[in-house]
Structures are given as structure tokens and as C-alpha cells.
Amino acid sequence: MSSVSDRMRQREFRADAAGTPRITLAHLQRGQRARVVGYGEGIEDSAARRLFDLGLSPGIEVEMVRRAPLRDPVIYRVGDYEIALRREQSTAIHVDRVR
Amino acid sequence: MSPQHDHCGAGGGALSTANVGLTRFAVVGSPNSGKTTLFNALTGLHAKTGNYPGVTVARYEGRTRLGEHGTVVVEDLPGTYSLDPISPDEQIVVDVLDTDHQNTRVDVPDAMLVTLNATTLRRSLGLLAQLQQTGLPICVVLTFTDDLSRRGGRLDIPAFTRALGVPVVTVVAGHRDGLADLRHVMARFDSWTSPVVPPPTDPAEVSAWVDSVLESSGYRLPAVDTRTHRIDSVVLHPVLGTAIFLLTMFVFFQTIFTVAAPLQDSVETFFGWLGGVVADHVHIGWLSAFLSQAVIGGVGSVLVFVPQIALLFLLIALLEGTGYLARAAFLMDRVMARAGLEGRAFVALLSSFACAIPGIMATRSLPSARDRLATMMGAPLMTCSARLPVYILLVSLLLPSDARFGLFNARGVVMFALYFFGALSAMAAAAVFKKLTARSGPMLPFYMEMPPYQVPRLKTVAAEVWTAASAFLRKVTSIILATTMVLWVLLNLPLRGEAEMAAAGVDTTDDAAVAAYVIDHSYAASVGRAVEPVFEPLGFDWRINIGILSSLAAREVFVATLGQVAAAENPEEPAQALREMTVQDGPQAGRTLFDAPTIAALLVFFMYALQCMSTVAVLRRESGSWKWPAIAFSYMFALAWAMAWLAKTVVGALV
Numbered sequence: 001m002s003s004v005s006d007r008m009r010q011r012e013f014r015a016d017a018a019g020t021p022r023i024t025l026a027h028l029q030r031g032q033r034a035r036v037v038g039y040g041e042g043i044e045d046s047a048a049r050r051l052f053d054l055g056l057s058p059g060i061e062v063e064m065v066r067r068a069p070l071r072d073p074v075i076y077r078v079g080d081y082e083i084a085l086r087r088e089q090s091t092a093i094h095v096d097r098v099r
Numbered sequence: 100m101s102p103q104h105d106h107c108g109a110g111g112g113a114l115s116t117a118n119v120g121l122t123r124f125a126v127v128g129s130p131n132s133g134k135t136t137l138f139n140a141l142t143g144l145h146a147k148t149g150n151y152p153g154v155t156v157a158r159y160e161g162r163t164r165l166g167e168h169g170t171v172v173v174e175d176l177p178g179t180y181s182l183d184p185i186s187p188d189e190q191i192v193v194d195v196l197d198t199d200h201q202n203t204r205v206d207v208p209d210a211m212l213v214t215l216n217a218t219t220l221r222r223s224l225g226l227l228a229q230l231q232q233t234g235l236p237i238c239v240v241l242t243f244t245d246d247l248s249r250r251g252g253r254l255d256i257p258a259f260t261r262a263l264g265v266p267v268v269t270v271v272a273g274h275r276d277g278l279a280d281l282r283h284v285m286a287r288f289d290s291w292t293s294p295v296v297p298p299p300t301d302p303a304e305v306s307a308w309v310d311s312v313l314e315s316s317g318y319r320l321p322a323v324d325t326r327t328h329r330i331d332s333v334v335l336h337p338v339l340g341t342a343i344f345l346l347t348m349f350v351f352f353q354t355i356f357t358v359a360a361p362l363q364d365s366v367e368t369f370f371g372w373l374g375g376v377v378a379d380h381v382h383i384g385w386l387s388a389f390l391s392q393a394v395i396g397g398v399g400s401v402l403v404f405v406p407q408i409a410l411l412f413l414l415i416a417l418l419e420g421t422g423y424l425a426r427a428a429f430l431m432d433r434v435m436a437r438a439g440l441e442g443r444a445f446v447a448l449l450s451s452f453a454c455a456i457p458g459i460m461a462t463r464s465l466p467s468a469r470d471r472l473a474t475m476m477g478a479p480l481m482t483c484s485a486r487l488p489v490y491i492l493l494v495s496l497l498l499p500s501d502a503r504f505g506l507f508n509a510r511g512v513v514m515f516a517l518y519f520f521g522a523l524s525a526m527a528a529a530a531v532f533k534k535l536t537a538r539s540g541p542m543l544p545f546y547m548e549m550p551p552y553q554v555p556r557l558k559t560v561a562a563e564v565w566t567a568a569s570a571f572l573r574k575v576t577s578i579i580l581a582t583t584m585v586l587w588v589l590l591n592l593p594l595r596g597e598a599e600m601a602a603a604g605v606d607t608t609d610d611a612a613v614a615a616y617v618i619d620h621s622y623a624a625s626v627g628r629a630v631e632p633v634f635e636p637l638g639f640d641w642r643i644n645i646g647i648l649s650s651l652a653a654r655e656v657f658v659a660t661l662g663q664v665a666a667a668e669n670p671e672e673p674a675q676a677l678r679e680m681t682v683q684d685g686p687q688a689g690r691t692l693f694d695a696p697t698i699a700a701l702l703v704f705f706m707y708a709l710q711c712m713s714t715v716a717v718l719r720r721e722s723g724s725w726k727w728p729a730i731a732f733s734y735m736f737a738l739a740w741a742m743a744w745l746a747k748t749v750v751g752a753l754v
Contacts, residue, residue: 053181055222
């Protein structure tokens, strides 16, 4: 049996290549909410797996809470906690708006 | 974040030998899950620190008694979000827990205590699912249930226990009952239940499993923490937040310099007094001098920094415990990004204004090993408090107190420039090292959890201050003590007989003249002359060279050494003696030693050179090898020499 970490490393997320142009987490304005759909193609596999482990998993609802005074990073509420992401990460997370 | 226990590196890896044969429990959990609080509650202040073999990640373990069931070992593993590691400390968690992993470097625990924060269950259960794959017995320690009910969330714990299939104990920080229950459960670890089928690992299935567990245990998401929300709307406000941040930094500095100063003075006074007592009561001349100057002076010169270090760690622990440090890092992230670093590195550089040692220790809060190294390579360039006496002496030699640059006092302007360029150089150095190491290791995604504000736990704060202060004392005292003793010997040997001095025309009844003769003909003087070719282009003579060499022990020693040399020439007016000192030999003989170009070169030299063996020792301890301190010392020396030469040339052309 392979080790747990090896199996964790083999997890795959199909890149979200939807035909319709998606918006990303970075598009959200303060107070806006969205549901995570998947991760963009440009993102490294290890980064995608980490975003998943951080709770930014497909289906979860995310709210943009506030921007840092210098515009970046941005705090998001993910399910039940708050996390700051840089633009580099938020542009890789594809979302659908929740109204 | 809980940097004190996530990345601390203190001492060797010898601690587990004492705990062989005892049952081992590993405390595992994500950052902010109350892991360290639980660990401290179980082990008290009896935790031992050490390094995991081969890596820079610190290892914390302690013993705890389970009533009549004897003593067990509890190990606090670094906080992690996943068993899919992306940093060295997360790799450690995998190495320790993953029994199929072919890794024999570390002891595999007998069972795991997994801390789950009840207010962030959805995310935390993903980690639990991964941990259950290891096959080790698991007991879930549910924390922050008080926060959950305060914020209107709900969880049916019996149903939650049934859904997970493992024992669940609720432990609320500061309450003893839960802890007693936990000890009870720990005593029976070999009969812990485990689910028939472990949770899935496939991402989609994990999400479904988490959903079903939460649904069957009646989990209601806690409402947004209104207290945190209200504080954040002020503290992270674009204008107000920036002002509060700057004010916090100002108070931070003021506290370190003003509150620590009297404490430092009293430590200094105490050792001065102790040295005096020894000098009075030990009548063997050389032994008395050795004890009072080398041993007591050496220990004293280290202990002077203890109040500052303890205070600094106290302030950082308080900022950390409340949750403000994460906000400060969030505010500064963009600024630090210019150096290729992230917000958390700011805290380390900030600490380095007091002393590079706590600054380097503070890099433990950085998840990325690359960022950590880059920050460590830059931190010693921040103007630490040990440079201050050197700068003050040299600037006062350079400029009269009433000199002005335009509207400003010239001395003040020079001091500000020294601080400013020090900080700028530190950022630049960190950026360069970040670039140079860029190829090793994958790109870490940046993320920083913003924990709710809390009242800091006294025990956690105390543990952190105690660990920092005691580690500093234990590890650094030995190095500084050894250096000062060697230096004293070099400055005072070979022994000169009275006949020899009389023959050389020295008045043997004049202590100052004897001291001057001994220093002039000491091994240290030979060394100072031997390194003259290196420093001659900078305008330094052998006396400055001794100062520079002795300042390797601690920068302030430079002032003391020059003071000793000057006092030997003119005990009444040592400052005047320094000003009038001329170059004794060589082609420049007769030139005023401390002329403007030489002072400028010295100032710049001290700005860059890693003249501090304590910092080297801490770099060794925190980076886990001699490689990085060697690199730091070499690059800073080269930089110091080159910049000092430039300063001498430029100032020489202007004057």
C-alpha cells in the first residue's frame, strides 16, 4: 500500500475549462458572494490541492470581506472562517456568482 | 498561526532518548485549532525543545501523568492543513505519522490527539479524514465549543462522535474538566474505537463525507463573529487601520527601548558591581582580571540582552495571541511583496531593530522555508540595538553636536540615514536571496488565516517568553562566554615581566602605562597588525582592527575596546585621546586616525558586517547547518568592505 501522503499527492482536479467565460474570486467586490466551481488551468497541481485542503473546495460559498489598504491581499470568508489570499491565488479560483 | 511551536528550532535532537519506552501521543491539528494550548495544558512548562534530525523544524515534546496509569509522552507536531506537505514543517508531520512512509528518522507515535476547532469544522474534517488513513488510533479533541455556542452555532456531540466513529473529548481552553476527561481517555488508548471503513480520500467523496458528518450531527454554522467583524472594520480600515498599525509599531519600539533600558541598566550595574567584588576579593592579579573582565564581563554582556529579548517575545506573543499579528502581516504583505517576501516576514525584520537574534527566531512563523532563509539572510542588516553605541561614538567623533544639515541636526540626520539604509539593505538582501534560492522547491501558494480576535492565554504567552529567553541563555551564553575569554587572553598575553617593561621605558607603577604596553605587545595586537593588509585600504590601523575583531563577540565590545586602548594612552580624557590618535606606522604615519573618511568607512562597515557571533550561532541553530551562517558572514563581510571603501573614497573626495 502506498503511503498516505503519496495518495494525497495523486489527487487530481480537472482544470475548469468551461466554454462560457468564468469569473474568478478576484472579480468579487466587497460583500459579494460566489460559489467555487474549480481551479484555473494555470495553477500548479500542488497549489490546487492546497486550496482544496484549505476548504476552498468546489461547491463552497465564498464572500469577499475586505481588501488590504494597498489593494492586495484580500480577505475572503470561506464557509466558516476567514482567509487572506493574494491576487495570484484568487484569479486561479473559478466561481459562479451567488445572488 | 502559532509560530512558537510550529517552527522553533532549539538545540539538538537528543530529547527523545530520555523518553524511550513510554507511550507517545502526537498532538496534530491545523493552525488556530488550539493545538499548542492543549499541548501546554497537558505538559505545563515542562516541554523540551529540540530539532528533528536533518531539518530546521523544531520538535516539542513533554511528559504528562495520566493519574495512576503512569507517565506518557506528548509531542506537539507543527500545525498543518493537510498530509500533502508543501513546507518542511508539514513534511515533518507526514514523516512522523505516515507509518507506510519509509522513514525511520523519527519515532512513530502510538496514538494521535487531533484538535478540531468547532467553529471551522468543515475545513478541519478534511484533515481528519486524511489522518484516519494512517491507521493510527485517533482521539478527536474538540476545541472552541464555547466560541461555537457564543456565535449561535450548534453541534450535537454524541451524534458527531457516532458519525466519526472515534472517541471525541471536548476541551475548552482554561477549563480543567475536559482535560481530566481527556487524560482518562488517553489512558485507554488501546481500546479506542475506529470506523469500520475509514473516510474517503477522493476530493469529491471527501466533500460528501464531510457534508454527511456535519448533517447527521446537526451542525449549524456559527454566525459571523460580530466582535471580530467590528474590530476589523476599524483595524483594517484603509486610513484608520494604517494609522493604528503605525501607532502599534511606534509603541512597540518605545516599549522595547524605553522599558527594557532600565532593566538592562540594572543588569549592567549588577555585573559591574559583581566584577568589582571579584576584583576586590581575588588577589591573584591575572585571575582577578580574568574573572571580572572575561567571565563576569562576558556573561554580563549577554545577559544585558535578556530583558529586551523577553520583552520582545512578550509583545509578539501578545500581538499573536490577540490575533493582531495576522492583521499586521496582512497590512504589510504588499510592501513585503516588493522584496519577494510575504507579510509575516515583516514581523521578523521588525524584531531585528531590537536585536537580530529574536528577529531570526521570529522567522519561525514563515511557512515557506525559502522565505525563512531569505529573511534570516537580511535580518542582521537591520540596525540592532548593539550597533547603537558604536554609531553614537563614531558619529560624535565625526560631527560636533551643533553641526547642522539645513534645518536638521547633522548627527540626527546621519543616525537616521544609518537606520534607513540598514533597513533598505536588509530588504534588498532578502530579495536577492529569495531570487537565488528560487529554483529549489515548489511555489507555495500564499494564504493566511485571519483568526477571530481573542484574549491571549496567559499560559501560552508565558510558555513562549520562557522558551525564548531560556533557549537564548542556554545556547548563546556558551558562545559569548567562550569568545570573551579567548579575547581577554589574546589582549593580555603574553605576560610581560616588570623588568622587560622597565627596560622598554614603561613606568611600572602607572597602571595605564602598563596596560598600554601589554595591549600594544599582546597577541591581539599582533593579530591586529596581521590583518592590517585587509583593512589598510579602509584607513583602519591595528587598534581599530582589534576593535573590529573583538566586536565579533558583540558589537558594543568595539566601544569598550577602543575605550580600553584610549584610556591606556590618556586615562583622564579618553575621548580626547581618540580624537588626537594618529596612525603609528606605515606610509600614512602621522595622519589623524579618526578622520572623516575613516569614520565614514567604519560606520558603513558596522552597518553591513555580521560582527556578532551570537547571530552566527542563532543562524546555525535556526537553519540547521553551518552553511547559511557561513554564507551570511562572508557576503556581509564582502559587502561591508566594499561599501566602506566606497564611503571612504566618496567622503575623502568631498572633504
